[in-house]
Amino acid sequence: MARKTGSHSEITGPKVRRAALALFAQHGFAAVSMRQIAAEVGVQAGALYLYTKDKQSLLYDLMQAHMDDLLAAWKAEPKGDGALAQLEAFARFHIRFHLERPDAVFIAYMELRNLSDENFAAIEALRRTYEGELEAILHAGHGEGVITAPDIRLTTMALIAMLTGVNTWYREGGRLSREAVADIYWDMVRGAVGA
Amino acid sequence: MARKTGSHSEITGPKVRRAALALFAQHGFAAVSMRQIAAEVGVQAGALYLYTKDKQSLLYDLMQAHMDDLLAAWKAEPKGDGALAQLEAFARFHIRFHLERPDAVFIAYMELRNLSDENFAAIEALRRTYEGELEAILHAGHGEGVITAPDIRLTTMALIAMLTGVNTWYREGGRLSREAVADIYWDMVRGAVGA
DNA sequence: TTGATAACTGAACACTTGTTCAAATCCAAC
DNA sequence: GTTGGATTTGAACAAGTGTTCAGTTATCAA
Numbered sequence: 001m002a003r004k005t006g007s008h009s010e011i012t013g014p015k016v017r018r019a020a021l022a023l024f025a026q027h028g029f030a031a032v033s034m035r036q037i038a039a040e041v042g043v044q045a046g047a048l049y050l051y052t053k054d055k056q057s058l059l060y061d062l063m064q065a066h067m068d069d070l071l072a073a074w075k076a077e078p079k080g081d082g083a084l085a086q087l088e089a090f091a092r093f094h095i096r097f098h099l100e101r102p103d104a105v106f107i108a109y110m111e112l113r114n115l116s117d118e119n120f121a122a123i124e125a126l127r128r129t130y131e132g133e134l135e136a137i138l139h140a141g142h143g144e145g146v147i148t149a150p151d152i153r154l155t156t157m158a159l160i161a162m163l164t165g166v167n168t169w170y171r172e173g174g175r176l177s178r179e180a181v182a183d184i185y186w187d188m189v190r191g192a193v194g195a
Numbered sequence: 196m197a198r199k200t201g202s203h204s205e206i207t208g209p210k211v212r213r214a215a216l217a218l219f220a221q222h223g224f225a226a227v228s229m230r231q232i233a234a235e236v237g238v239q240a241g242a243l244y245l246y247t248k249d250k251q252s253l254l255y256d257l258m259q260a261h262m263d264d265l266l267a268a269w270k271a272e273p274k275g276d277g278a279l280a281q282l283e284a285f286a287r288f289h290i291r292f293h294l295e296r297p298d299a300v301f302i303a304y305m306e307l308r309n310l311s312d313e314n315f316a317a318i319e320a321l322r323r324t325y326e327g328e329l330e331a332i333l334h335a336g337h338g339e340g341v342i343t344a345p346d347i348r349l350t351t352m353a354l355i356a357m358l359t360g361v362n363t364w365y366r367e368g369g370r371l372s373r374e375a376v377a378d379i380y381w382d383m384v385r386g387a388v389g390a
Numbered sequence: 391t392t393g394a395t396a397a398c399t400g401a402a403c404a405c406t407t408g409t410t411c412a413a414a415t416c417c418a419a420c
Numbered sequence: 421g422t423t424g425g426a427t428t429t430g431a432a433c434a435a436g437t438g439t440t441c442a443g444t445t446a447t448c449a450a
Contacts, residue, residue, distance in 0.1 A: 008397060008447085028308060030225035034438060046440075047398050055438065110305055113223060151379050154371075157364050158357050158383055165356025176349075184346050188353050191386040203416085203427060229408060241410075242428050250408065 015041045016051045017065075020058050025103035029059050029114045059111060060119040066104040067126035073097055074133060083141030084195055090134055091189045092182045094163045099178055105167050131156055138193065148194030159189055210236045211246045212260075215253050220298035224254050224309045254306060255314040261299040262321035268292055269328060278336030279390055285329055286384045287377045289358045294373055300362050326351055333388065343389030354384055 019040035023032045034055060038045040052058040074097075079089045098105050112120060135156045141147035149155040166181060176184075214235035218227045229250060233240040247253040269292075274284045293300050307315060330351045336342035344350040361376060371379075 012397080026308070028223065028225055030223055031309065033436075035436085043397095044399050045438085046400075049439070050397070113221070114226065150382065151371075154376065154379050155383065157360060158380065161360025161363065162353050162357040162387075165352060165360075168356065169352050176346075181349065184349050185353065187345065187389075188350065188387040191389050192357075192383040194382075194386050207427085228406075230406085238427095239429055240408085241430075244409070245427070 012041065012043065012047070013051045016048060016058075017062060021062055021103050021107065024059065024062070024111065025106045029055075029107075029111045056114075056116055056119070059107075060115060060123070062104065063108050063111070063115070063119075063123050064126070066101070066108050067123060067130070069101075069104075070097060070130060071126065074130070082146075083137055083144050084146050084190075086137045087141060087147075087189065087193070087195075088186055090137060091159075091163060091186045094160070095166050095182045095185060096178060098164060098167050099170055102167050105164070109164070131160060134159060141193070141195070146195050149192070155193060159192065162188070162192070207236065207238065207242070208246045211243060211253075212257060216257055216298050216302065219254065219257070219306065220301045224250075224302075224306045251309075251311055251314070254302075255310060255318070257299065258303050258306070258310070258314075258318050259321070261296070261303050262318060262325070264296075264299075265292060265325060266321065269325070277341075278332055278339050279341050279385075281332045282336060282342075282384065282388070282390075283381055285332060286354070286358060286381045289355070290361055290377045290380060291373060293359060293362050294365055297362050300359070304359070326355060329354060336388065336390070341390050344387070350388055353387065357383070357387070 016037065019037050020032075023037055023040060034048055035045045037058075038048055041048075048058075052061070074090075074093060077089060077093045079086045108123070112123065115123060135152060138147060138149065138152045138155055142149075142152060163185060166185065170178075170181065211232065214232050215227075218232055218235060229243055230240045232253075233243055236243075243253075247256070269285075269288060272284060272288045274281045303318070307318065310318060330347060333342060333344065333347045333350055337344070337347060358380060361380065365373075365376065
């Protein structure tokens, strides 16, 4: 036999994805060339095509991996009993998870329009699944009578926008720790749903 | 004398800005070429340079005009007495204004990274001015004792993210009218600030 | 050391990019 | 009609685009 399959590709492959993630987040998908990514990796542009079918797939794979991570992490999150405890778990989880990977979050929200139609539909489905998790909690809270929000779908969208918004202003080493931010936001979430 | 200055440019100029706004919003600044804009206007690419110094200025002018509009419209908005009334006025104004011009809003939030450093600083200053308006209301509400939010700066960011988020899901002719949406969001805003 | 194959280069392809500018066209005023 | 400036064309420029691929190099099993 020849050398073990992918003895180098196991290094270069992740490097390509990391470089693409950082560059797409900084300059935008359309503004980044394959040659820029290759330069960041330390390789010629042609070599990238050993690791991705084309530029579009590179973007899609990053977004899909991010959404898969998100859904898996939420599934593994301890949630507590009762809708209110679960809402708190969701709020804290959302902030923590998103603050930990700002580049991926940025791309997932900003580059949707650069996806092909099929790829867009796939990512959109994952996003809806995630929104559905929050919606289900709010629905349960309504049933338990601990939430008075009049429109669950709107509340879902409002809360996600509010929580994701943390990423636009939070800077590491700033005035507040992530926990302090999560505390304050949880307070606002609770107030917003009338609990 | 020759013909009146700008007898045609007064038509083509706005056409260029309208076409650029729509195309930038749909595909993103970096993904739209000057030739695409020109085609939309019904003119050759070279003619665009009678109406803009370069592509960057075209983007900047659109964003600046949008922010100027926003600040002027809020200044002209009837606000009522007391912090709570003003907060309600702000929430309703923000939703209404943003829903009326989704393309400009989209560009103003998504294309910041495509601005040159100076242009970015200028737009960022306008944005901060607008945020300052809400922050001042919350500060006043704190003084009046009608608001219990523990951190005014965070509350400002949270509310703006939540309100602007309406643009991501609202579709004309959907389940709810703009007024109904504004009613529900005002409820959530009030709850979030603890009023 | 050899031989096989994974990994990569570097050049080429056809096409698009933002921008400039001499020349053509347009049209209100005389 | 003619005039003269406003307006637009159309071609050109140099540089950059995503992608392909024959050929070169690196790496490891035998």
